[in-house]
Amino acid sequence: MATPTLDKADAAGAPEPGFADSPYITVTLRVRRFNPEVSAEAVWEDFQLEIDPKERVLDALHKIKWDVDGTLTFRRSCAHGICGSDAMRINGKNRLACKTLIKDINPAKPITVEPIKGLTVLKDLVVDMEPFFQAYRDVMPFLITKDTNEPTRERFQTAEDRERFDDTTKCILCAACTSSCPVFWNDGQYFGPAAIVNAHRFIFDSRDEAGEQRLEILNDKDGVWRCRTTFNCTDACPRGIEVTKAIQEVKRALITRRF
């Protein structure tokens, strides 16, 4: 629900006492807030909300921003799990706020909402994504062919060849995986799961001809070999991509040089 109706706004203010079967419950959102213009320290701030448990964490954040405290800052664009803008750490786990229902994360206790880890926090839940996208650019995530002429017909591919990298085409670059990776947390030099997933998408594409180059890039000392297979990335991925498996497939391709 992108636009709040008048009903909702009223309900947020005062739940009608007459309705015993009101769908609204009281939840506490504990948001980690940071404003560099006010304080160098981040603080936890609690917000009490009347909200339908079938709504999402993003709706709760909207409710805070629109009705309670307009200074709350977070990213979101499509609000439907496609754009990958609103990855955040909810109850200690990286998720998309727009795909997490309140009822699924135990609303009886305060729900903690933090920015994703390992990237510089700019304000509240907004982080600097530049190191993340730099790693993404470094693996050359675009089709490269040796034939430089303009193609005159479609580049055909069998269904099996397409299936080979189907899983890794689902990435929405939300950074939930990379910012859940303990190796990335250390110094941020590791390429990170997301970059490797997007390299995998082209390395195993039969139409692409720069797989060897991408493998060489990921053979770097901060490449795939820093993966410790902790599976945090697979757990965090809101798209259900088997991230660790993709990384292992890149490792195997590097050893056998067959892809």
Place this chain on the structure above:
Amino acid sequence: MATTESTAAGIGPVEDGSFYNVDNPAPVIEAPRKRTRKTPKSTRGNFEMAAWLFMRLSGVVLVVLVLGHLLIQLVLDGGVSKIGFAFVAGRWASPFWQVWDLLMLWLAMLHGANGLRTVVNDYAERANTRLWLKGLLYTATVFTILLGTLVIFTFDPNIR
């Protein structure tokens, strides 16, 4: 910009009454980590791959070597009470056990050292800390491997 009483101390509207302006700008947020076009320096060579493969292969071999070693030393034939100078001397008279122990020494030391190297890489954040920890690690590893190898090859059962 409306805020409520629930706003915690230190957080509030910055539009009115901000003490930052053109002459007194807000502090720059230093990125704790950077990944730019220049860093990390790209490396050529297959060292990391070789190290990764070595960990898997030496691990498999070490399972056999170490479990066999523990079985012989601690379980079979009277267990730990039988171990003495004579027992060691008897074993090292045979080239088979010399090779076994040498292999175990080299593989275990390199396996462990490489594991610790990755731990240092993963947990030490500053370049200087890494340098010192790795220096210490490599020194200890080389010393232990050389000393152990020397003993296995120059062991003299008639020493007094």
